[in-house]
Amino acid sequence: MKIINTLEEKLVPIAVWINQNNYINGIRKAFIILMPLLMIGSIFLVISVLPSAVYQDFMYNKFGPSWKRTLEIPINATFSLIAVYVAFLVAQQLGKQFKIDSIAVGLLSLASFLTLTPLKSTTTLGEVITFTWLGSKGLFVAMIIGIVVVKIFKFFVNHNILLRMPDGVPPEVTKSFEALIPGTVILSLALLLRVTMMNTDYGTIHDFIYNILALPLKSLGTSFIGSFLTVLCISLLWSVGINSGSMINGLIRPFWLENQVDNINALKEGLPLPHIITEQFFDLIWMGGAGSTLSLLLAILLFARSNHIRSVGGIGAIPGIFNINEPVLFGLPIILNPIMLIPFNIVPLVMLTTQYVAMSIGLVSKPLGVPFPWPTPALISGFITVGDISGSLMQITNLIVGALIYLPFLRILDKASKYEEDQVKIFQKEQQELE
Known part of the structure; x- marks a missing residue:
């Protein structure tokens, strides 16, 4: 909790200032x-x-x-x-x-x-x-x-x-x-x-x-390091309950947009796409919303035993498919939960890295630059982003990797929740026997 308190103390004032800046x-x-x-x-x-x-x-x-x-x-x-x-x-x-x-x-x-x-x-x-x-x-x-x-x-x-x-x-x-x-x-x-x-x-x-001014800032913002820091900032701010996606994206979108238009122009001319980092590159990562929680929902569906956690997974499944994850963030919970915040911050960074490397070496096609609505489900968004099946396959790989990272932490939470539920059942049974 000390880490969370420190994050709140340092990040919340910055986020408030950004949100209130005209x-x-x-x-x-x-x-x-x-x-x-x-x-x-x-x-x-x-x-x-x-x-x-x-x-x-x-x-x-x-x-x-x-x-x-x-x-x-x-x-x-x-x-x-x-x-x-x-x-x-x-x-x-x-x-x-x-x-x-x-x-x-x-x-x-x-x-x-x-x-x-x-x-x-x-x-x-x-x-x-x-x-x-x-x-x-x-x-x-x-x-x-x-x-x-x-x-x-x-x-x-x-x-x-x-x-x-x-x-x-x-x-x-x-x-x-x-x-x-x-x-x-x-x-x-x-x-x-x-x-x-x-x-x-x-x-x-x-x-x-x-x-x-613009070219140096663009080079930093659309580099791997800049993208890594972007994803990290979004996850850290969400960790203390601040809806940071639109806030951070709003600051960097002009630089992504130029790369996006460059790729579209190259596509029109039949030339190789010059850029990896566009806004759609990140859309491939945020499957289920902040923290890429569609991977967590997959792990819950396959491995959770606690009734509470399985019910949260059931409630959050349909919204999660459309990249809305508030039921999971606040129902599990993830926000202000020291255990779940570890994979919540790690998973998107791992996905960013694997995806960037895969596109750099040509295993996955680069983003075409075609924008689409953010609730577009995973796999469909992957196909639209790169224009072929490699985008969907990349998302499937990331989903599995993310689920494996979430799983050890989910099991800790699941065992604790299952233990509490079992204790309640024992207590209720004892009460019935006394009656």
Whole structure:
């Protein structure tokens, strides 16, 4: 219990600060809103690249040689413009957090992002439009712009530096004119920054931020060590009852998302997938939820003898299949239980390691980058993630390994629970005999 108390003392204040931080919450909510749009784009991607020669021939003969290019239109409208959506959504969600005009700051953030983003480049063939920074590579700048725009707009609101309209003017018109002064200042600063960066070696704010800040952070966050620390943080915070998945994921998702888009672009071109670490890589691990408790449910089903533990396993089985494990976490319990917290933290790290090694040496395919809803059951999620049966086989292997790790600790709990149940039965029998 001393370890648990120490974890509570050190981790809870950090988790509370993260949950209450308006900027972190705004960014997290922006990406949550964006996820369904990316899933829609992924549907068209899957239709386009389904790995079946019969299917590909049928589509070619039915719709002609340009059928894939047609499907790329909605794919490009989603994945290739991610930074555009983020520039608006981050500012808009932060505007809601700070109770200022969320639509105005969202549009100003988008306009500032486009002001700072070069949309054209000159080649030997002439002038062509390029969308390099409108996609995943522009995410970091889009988030920073969203935050800065909100802070500047908030400064003008707090100091009442706004253009006021006479009484009787409709509220919508009043709000529009109130944004004139801060909006003019914000776009002027964006233009000034654009011109300034053009006279540096970097050329654009995108090149500067991406090379100085985003690339090192991405390299750390999407490395094996960074992934190991991510999983460890999620498990440790859950150990003291803090729902940490969405919180941690919200911080690192922008870096995963860039890898995800890189893999999708490689998939479209028929090239080898460059990255192992995407958000879907972790979806393969969290089978049953935090702690990969589907492995624990498997061990309970096969080996538990205590009525209490078997009943918890029965109640938690159906939710567990859909990655909801609160019945197990609080019914067994695992949370604040020194015995079960050991495998609860170890199992996901072992799964992470075996899965990373298997993908690194080619035994398991790399994640395609196609997002899917988090309640997707194991085995199905494995197949969707990598696009073939190797993902499902990896999950089966991890399930068995996880169950073997959970088993010794489960038996300790099971024996103690069975002993208590037997003692109750003996007591009840003695009471009946006395009566």
